[in-house]
Amino acid sequence: MHPLLRHVLVVLLLAGTSIPGQAAAAPGDDAASIRQVMADQQAAWNRGDVDGFMRGYKDAPDTTFVGSSVRKGYRQILASYREHYATREQMGRLTFSDLDVRLLPGASGTVRYAVVTGRFHLDRTAHGSVAQDDGVYSLVWEKTPDGWKIILDHSS
Numbered sequence: 001m002h003p004l005l006r007h008v009l010v011v012l013l014l015a016g017t018s019i020p021g022q023a024a025a026a027p028g029d030d031a032a033s034i035r036q037v038m039a040d041q042q043a044a045w046n047r048g049d050v051d052g053f054m055r056g057y058k059d060a061p062d063t064t065f066v067g068s069s070v071r072k073g074y075r076q077i078l079a080s081y082r083e084h085y086a087t088r089e090q091m092g093r094l095t096f097s098d099l100d101v102r103l104l105p106g107a108s109g110t111v112r113y114a115v116v117t118g119r120f121h122l123d124r125t126a127h128g129s130v131a132q133d134d135g136v137y138s139l140v141w142e143k144t145p146d147g148w149k150i151i152l153d154h155s156s
Contacts, residue, residue: 030111031101034141034148038096038116045094050081058142058149066154077153084130092124092133114141114148120155 037056044052057063057074065071071080085091099118103111116139124133140152 030103030114030143030148034101034114034116035099037148038099042094042096045091048088048091050078050085050091054078054081056150057153058144058151060151063150064152066152067156087126089124089126090130092122092126095121095123097121112143114143115139116141 041053041056044050044055054074054077057077059074061073063072063074063077065077065080071077097119099116102115104113104115105111117137119136120134122133135156137153137155139150139154141148142151
């Protein structure tokens with residue numbers, strides 16, 4: 001195999017891109033990928049990086065967050081996070097627990113969506129307009145060309 005072709009194949013595989021004629025990722029890989037996105041979100045939040053946290057959400061006008069109100073659109077959700085968690089003290093330290101990842105195969109057996117449920121906890125010294133430190137969430141995920149992304153977040 002030509003060295004350049006080998007390099008392209010390695011890059012595609014590392015990026016999670018399927019190659020025609022190659023087997024799709026195993027279901028455990030999809031669940032592990034979602035768990036990794038959530039671990040990355042938790043780490044970004046704990047650094048005070050709201051933009052990094054939001055990389056787990058699909059950047060689309062129909063991405064939806066349901067909490068005390070319904071916010072539709074990536075930009076609106078991002079603005080809400082920035083408003084409600086304006087300081088590091090208000091953000092605190094985020095912990096996700098009790099994660100349950102359910103992959104949702106379509107009729108063809110291909111997994112394109114997943115549902116994740118779990119708990120969150122914020123350990124923090126200050127509260128903005130959001131005083132809740134503990135709760136539960138359900139997330140609907142979509143497998144996109146950019147990886148697994150949250151398309152619906154219901155946190156309460």
